[in-house]
Amino acid sequence: MTIQTTKIDAHWNYFLSIEADLDRLSRFIEFDEHNYSCFSLEIVRLLIAAAAEADVVCKQICQSINPASAADNIHQYRDEIMPTYPVMSRFEVLAPRYGLHLKPWDNWNRPRGVPLWWTAYNKIKHQRHVEYPRANLKNVLNAVAGLFVACLYLYKDKAELGELIPSPSILRPSEEQFNGTTYGGFEFGINYQLENH
Numbered sequence: 001m002t003i004q005t006t007k008i009d010a011h012w013n014y015f016l017s018i019e020a021d022l023d024r025l026s027r028f029i030e031f032d033e034h035n036y037s038c039f040s041l042e043i044v045r046l047l048i049a050a051a052a053e054a055d056v057v058c059k060q061i062c063q064s065i066n067p068a069s070a071a072d073n074i075h076q077y078r079d080e081i082m083p084t085y086p087v088m089s090r091f092e093v094l095a096p097r098y099g100l101h102l103k104p105w106d107n108w109n110r111p112r113g114v115p116l117w118w119t120a121y122n123k124i125k126h127q128r129h130v131e132y133p134r135a136n137l138k139n140v141l142n143a144v145a146g147l148f149v150a151c152l153y154l155y156k157d158k159a160e161l162g163e164l165i166p167s168p169s170i171l172r173p174s175e176e177q178f179n180g181t182t183y184g185g186f187e188f189g190i191n192y193q194l195e196n197h
Contacts, residue, residue, distance in 0.1 A: 009154075011053070011057055011154060014053055015147050018046065018053065018147065019144055019171060021046055022046060022141075025046065038137045039134070039137075043140045044135040050140065050144045051117065054118075054146050054147045057147065057150040060154055062076070062081060065081070085153055085194070087194060089103075092173075093173065094174055095145075101174070104142040104145040115142065116142070120134035120143075164189060166187060167190050177193045
């Protein structure tokens with residue numbers, strides 16, 4: 001008997017490694033809204049890794065929409081992605097283990113809107129000496145959730161078919177974005193609903 005496997009691009013695997021680091025962080029900081037302002041060196045590292053990867057993934061989404069795309073900043077990403085994938089800005093990510101609901105791309109619903117975690121990432125990247133407190137739990141949770149959602153849209157066909165495995169360990173889609181599961185030979189994959197119903 002031959003078991004078929006599918007090769008997942010490095011972006012999904014990199015997201016999973018960042019999420020695994022986020023899971024380890026939960027042993028030291030309780031993922032709770034009361035701790036959202038907690039900041040640390042490890043959160044800086046995770047926030048920069050997640051947001052930098054989200055930058056790369058968004059650029060690739062733009063190129064998948066328009067191969068001639070030259071988008072290279074958050075405003076251009078929004079302007080190119082939102083007409084094709086308007087649901088992305090409303091995508092709700094759950095962390096059921098902690099009772100958290102995150103909408104990492106929600107600010108894309110506003111004209112010229114930029115996710116708060118993205119602003120934090122840029123401030124920390126360029127002015128860490130004064131912006132260090134922005135490397136907080138709220139921003140890192142939303143940055144990793146934002147990367148999760150961006151990866152789903154980059155691998156849209158596989159995501160909708162339940163072929164993005166393994167599934168994340170902490171983050172899940174809300175009921176609106178959940179479309180069942182598919183058994184992939186070794187484990188179940190989540191079928192994501194990425195378009196309007």
